[in-house]
Amino acid sequence: MSVLLEFSMTPIGKGEGVSKYVSRSIDIISKSGLEYRANPMGTVIEGDWDEAFAVVKKCFQRMQKDCNRISTNVKIDYRKGAKHRITGKIESVEKRLGRKVKK
Amino acid sequence: MSVLLEFSMTPIGKGEGVSKYVSRSIDIISKSGLEYRANPMGTVIEGDWDEAFAVVKKCFQRMQKDCNRISTNVKIDYRKGAKHRITGKIESVEKRLGRKVKK
Amino acid sequence: MSVLLEFSMTPIGKGEGVSKYVSRSIDIISKSGLEYRANPMGTVIEGDWDEAFAVVKKCFQRMQKDCNRISTNVKIDYRKGAKHRITGKIESVEKRLGRKVKK
Amino acid sequence: MSVLLEFSMTPIGKGEGVSKYVSRSIDIISKSGLEYRANPMGTVIEGDWDEAFAVVKKCFQRMQKDCNRISTNVKIDYRKGAKHRITGKIESVEKRLGRKVKK
Numbered sequence: 001m002s003v004l005l006e007f008s009m010t011p012i013g014k015g016e017g018v019s020k021y022v023s024r025s026i027d028i029i030s031k032s033g034l035e036y037r038a039n040p041m042g043t044v045i046e047g048d049w050d051e052a053f054a055v056v057k058k059c060f061q062r063m064q065k066d067c068n069r070i071s072t073n074v075k076i077d078y079r080k081g082a083k084h085r086i087t088g089k090i091e092s093v094e095k096r097l098g099r100k101v102k103k
Numbered sequence: 104m105s106v107l108l109e110f111s112m113t114p115i116g117k118g119e120g121v122s123k124y125v126s127r128s129i130d131i132i133s134k135s136g137l138e139y140r141a142n143p144m145g146t147v148i149e150g151d152w153d154e155a156f157a158v159v160k161k162c163f164q165r166m167q168k169d170c171n172r173i174s175t176n177v178k179i180d181y182r183k184g185a186k187h188r189i190t191g192k193i194e195s196v197e198k199r200l201g202r203k204v205k206k
Numbered sequence: 207m208s209v210l211l212e213f214s215m216t217p218i219g220k221g222e223g224v225s226k227y228v229s230r231s232i233d234i235i236s237k238s239g240l241e242y243r244a245n246p247m248g249t250v251i252e253g254d255w256d257e258a259f260a261v262v263k264k265c266f267q268r269m270q271k272d273c274n275r276i277s278t279n280v281k282i283d284y285r286k287g288a289k290h291r292i293t294g295k296i297e298s299v300e301k302r303l304g305r306k307v308k309k
Numbered sequence: 310m311s312v313l314l315e316f317s318m319t320p321i322g323k324g325e326g327v328s329k330y331v332s333r334s335i336d337i338i339s340k341s342g343l344e345y346r347a348n349p350m351g352t353v354i355e356g357d358w359d360e361a362f363a364v365v366k367k368c369f370q371r372m373q374k375d376c377n378r379i380s381t382n383v384k385i386d387y388r389k390g391a392k393h394r395i396t397g398k399i400e401s402v403e404k405r406l407g408r409k410v411k412k
Contacts, residue, residue, distance in 0.1 A: 109245075129303065129307055133308070144281055147245055193245075196228055199229040
């Protein structure tokens with residue numbers, strides 16, 4: 001059951017700048033083998049439910065090593081039988097609009 | 104690693120009213136053995152990361168049986184060593200305010 | 207256009223414990239005149255779109271006074287013509303299940 | 310007070326495919342004059358709190374015309390004095406990792 005999953009994970013109490021911690025998550029994601037796209041508010045990955053959540057958990061366990069409080073948001077979009085939605089959903093919007101949008 | 108996890112899970116394309124599907128999730132949650140609190144926008148559960156996500160997955164798999172598109176939101180709050188936060192967080196706010204709040 | 211709106215607002219970089227800041231938000235909400243319910247992961251309010259977002263903005267402006275980075279999540283559920291959903295949605299689930307759930 | 314705001318808005322009860330409705334939102338956003346980036350799970354915009362929420366409301370009011378139930382998620386990241394974060398946050402991650410990431 002392939003899903004699109006977007007998540008963001010932020011340490012609370014490690015200062016205002018958190019890119020050090022976010023970079024480690026994106027490093028884990030980019031090496032996971034799953035398709036992903038980073039955006040300014042989170043990262044979208046596509047894969048099986050278990051595969052996708054294994055990546056989220058791996059990022060969490062890495063952050064847990066030096067962060068005592070962590071806030072995480074996960075949004076999942078499942079559509080039966082659909083694939084390649086990480087690019088397909090925006091392409092479908094562009095087709096309707098008859099023009100490219102900023103990505 | 105105990106976490107507070109709030110989630111909501113909604114079928115897309117099964118009509119405007121979805122309480123039939125939400126009820127099944129809350130039935131699963133209430134029988135999971137984990138502490139939970141239902142609110143008008145989701146359900147909060149407290150437990151280990153794996154236990155909590157196992158409940159989310161169980162709800163998802165039940166919904167998948169008759170729903171082709173499902174939208175899910177999960178928010179996780181982890182704080183090292185903290186327990187009984189499902190009641191403790193609001194109690195802490197009430198203590199600060201010196202009065203009860205509506206729950 | 208009445209909506210159900212759940213939100214949480216957290217300062218980033220003010221330490222691990224944030225109940226001081228959350229308490230101020232719940233104080234503002236409870237004095238807003240709108241129906242609300244606090245839960246361990248956020249607060250649900252019911253009201254017109256503009257009224258509800260005015261409360262969110264007021265909490266934000268208060269937090270901005272002494273917090274340089276703020277993370278906010280807002281979830282809105284709109285259903286045409288529906289009212290008293292802050293209690294009605296869970297009642298509808300309880301009716302289907304034939305029993306009370308923990309709130 | 311400039312913010313980064315990501316949102317997604319989905320009609321409930323208009324079938325499984327919702328790109329018709331999402332396209333109208335992205336059309337409104339792209340004509341708003343605010344910087345934006347569409348991703349497979351939502352759209353990120355950057356602007357003043359009031360400007361950004363005015364765009365969200367405009368999308369909502371358009372959807373309301375023919376959708377009786379609407380689910381909306383909004384995530385806001387505010388950082389005092391910070392600008393151009395719609396590109397800057399990922400650039401900061403790339404700088405740390407010493408390589409480009411998929412966007």
